[in-house]
Each structure stands twice: as C-alpha cells, then as structure tokens.
Amino acid sequence: MIAVTGSTGALGGLVTKALAGSDFRIDLRLVVRDASRAPDVDCDVRECAYADEEAAVAALEGVDTLFMVSAAEAQDRRAQHRTFIRAAARAGVAHLVYTSFSGAAADATFTLGRDHHDAEQAIRDSGMAFTFLRDNFYSDLLPYFADAAGVIRGPAGEGRVAAVARADVADVAVAVLRDPAAHAGATYTLTGPEALTLTEVAARAGAVLGRDLRFEDETVEEAYASRAAAYDAEQWQLDAWVSTYTAIADGSCAEVTDDVRRVAGHEARTIEAALG
Structure with a gap:
C-alpha cells in the first residue's frame, strides 16, 4: 500500500x-484534505489535515510507504509536519518519502529550508525508514515570479540557481516509491542540468513562453520594502519571499547534481523542456 499526499x-x-497508470501492481491511497478535489483515479481516498493527528492516523492505517509532500507555507508549518509525521509512525507506516529542499539546514539562507530541516529531523527520530528528496526551486515556476510587466525582482545579483522541473521530481519520486527499500536512508538533491542566473532564466523562459521577461536586481532593503508595500503579509512570509533571492545570491542553490539521472534513469530537463 502506497499513500500519496498532495495529489x-x-x-x-x-x-x-x-x-x-502504471503496470506496476500497487494498492494506492490518496490522502487529501477535501475528497471532492481528489484526482479521478481508481483508488482509495481518505481525508485528513496534517494538523489533525487522529484523523491522520486513521487515514494512514495499513499504509506501507508514504509520499509526503511538504505542507503549504504557513507560520505553523513545522507543527503541521511534526503532527503528521508522528501520526504516520503511530499508524505503522514503514517508509516515508519526503519532499524537502536543497540545502535544508537549521541555518539555511532560504528560511523555509529551515522548516524542511526540522521535518527531516522529526522523520529521522520517528523510527520509520525514510528517503529525502531535496528539490531545488522549480524551473517551471521561476518565470511566474515576474510581475505584470514581465520583471522578476529580487536581491539575487549574479547568483545562480540549479532549478529542477517538477516533472523530474515526480519521476524520481515514482522510482523511489516503486522500490523504497533500495532508497532507504538516501537523500537526493534534485536539480536541473545547469545553474543559471535569473537574467538567463528570464531570457530563456521568455523565449519559450513568448513573453518579454527580464530580471531586475534589488537590495535586500528594497525587496522587503516593495513586498511590504504590495502585500499585507506577516514577517515570516516576507522573510521567505526575500530569502528566495538571497539564497540564490549566496550560492546556496547553485549545486548541480546527477541525482535525477541516477534515480529516474533520464537526464534532468532543461528550463526549455520544463516549460515546453
């Protein structure tokens, strides 16, 4: 029995x-907050929220391997993760596959990477076998950081990002879920085939999308001020938005690996392939 969250x-x-859609024979269960929104596939569907431990235990009973997509950005995200991880262990889940972030650490520049580190620690302490998929930023989302005028703004400077296609992350996840024992204890850093500046991202993504995109550097102070003026956001959210760019600026997201090829069996997609 494989359970998938975030479906x-x-x-x-x-x-x-x-x-x-695979010929690989599995029992598939979808764990969702709202069953009415679940994909229309022939499988078991259970409802729960990450923060509802008892509902999560009930939803996960009988599951051998769990694919846990990290929770949506929220101030209580760490508590949500820990509650759901605890529920998985109580329910008897044997192996948890978690979508983390490249460079997850207690002091990660990207503030949400610290949340992922906290979740990884909780999983390590749970007694379950695990596999961590540490995704870089998504290459098929980066162009949509642009505003209505086509400008991506942030304090990234000439830093580089080895952004990965979501389709590649999915391919790796499927390979792991089909043979979890072969990946027990592994941490994979999932990246694209190259590290690009945001100037290069804008030019190459714009060419695919048929849109005039460009990158405009900001200071950290300008980035906080522009976002605070435009959005009624709390400090933790502002920190997350700005640190997306500062993590690129300081090289935290520049490492290129071949983990997509090694696990999924094909080369990582370029930004053009991710958007095409």
Whole structure:
C-alpha cells in the first residue's frame, strides 16, 4: 500500500497519475484534505489535515510507504509536519518519502529550508525508514515570479540557481516509491542540468513562453520594502519571499547534481523542456 499526499497539487498530481497508470501492481491511497478535489483515479481516498493527528492516523492505517509532500507555507508549518509525521509512525507506516529542499539546514539562507530541516529531523527520530528528496526551486515556476510587466525582482545579483522541473521530481519520486527499500536512508538533491542566473532564466523562459521577461536586481532593503508595500503579509512570509533571492545570491542553490539521472534513469530537463 502506497499513500500519496498532495495529489490535488502539481507534484502530487503527477506522482498519482504515474502510479495509477502504471503496470506496476500497487494498492494506492490518496490522502487529501477535501475528497471532492481528489484526482479521478481508481483508488482509495481518505481525508485528513496534517494538523489533525487522529484523523491522520486513521487515514494512514495499513499504509506501507508514504509520499509526503511538504505542507503549504504557513507560520505553523513545522507543527503541521511534526503532527503528521508522528501520526504516520503511530499508524505503522514503514517508509516515508519526503519532499524537502536543497540545502535544508537549521541555518539555511532560504528560511523555509529551515522548516524542511526540522521535518527531516522529526522523520529521522520517528523510527520509520525514510528517503529525502531535496528539490531545488522549480524551473517551471521561476518565470511566474515576474510581475505584470514581465520583471522578476529580487536581491539575487549574479547568483545562480540549479532549478529542477517538477516533472523530474515526480519521476524520481515514482522510482523511489516503486522500490523504497533500495532508497532507504538516501537523500537526493534534485536539480536541473545547469545553474543559471535569473537574467538567463528570464531570457530563456521568455523565449519559450513568448513573453518579454527580464530580471531586475534589488537590495535586500528594497525587496522587503516593495513586498511590504504590495502585500499585507506577516514577517515570516516576507522573510521567505526575500530569502528566495538571497539564497540564490549566496550560492546556496547553485549545486548541480546527477541525482535525477541516477534515480529516474533520464537526464534532468532543461528550463526549455520544463516549460515546453
């Protein structure tokens, strides 16, 4: 029995589609907050929220391997993760596959990477076998950081990002879920085939999308001020938005690996392939 969370989203949806349409024989369960939004595939569907421990235990009973897509950005995200991880262990899940972030650490520049580090620690302490998929930023999302005028703004400077296609992350996840024992204890850093500046991202993505995109550097102070003026956001959210760019600026996201090829069996997609 394999359970998949996040199936109503892009990444979880890709994993669900691949597993449901595969000749590989599995029992598939979708764990969702709202069953009415679950993909229309022939499988068991259970409802729960990450923060509802008892509902999560009930939803996960009988599951051998769990694919856990990280929770949506929220101030209580760490508590949500820890509650759901605890529920998985109580339910008897043997192996948890978690979508983390490249460079996850207690002091990661990208503030949400610290949340992922906290989740990884909780999983390590749970007694379950695990596999961590540490995704870089998504190459098929970066162009949509642009505003209505086609400008991507942030304090990234000439830093580089080895952004990965969500489809590649899904392919790796499916390979792991089909043979979890072969990947027990592994941490994979999932990247694209090259590290690009945001100037290069804008030019290459714009060419695919038929849109005039460009990158405009900001100071950290300008980035906080522009976002605070435009959005009624709390400090933690502002920190997350700005640190997306500062993590690129300081090289935190520049490492290129061949983990997509090694696990999924094909080369990582370029930004053109991710958007095409």
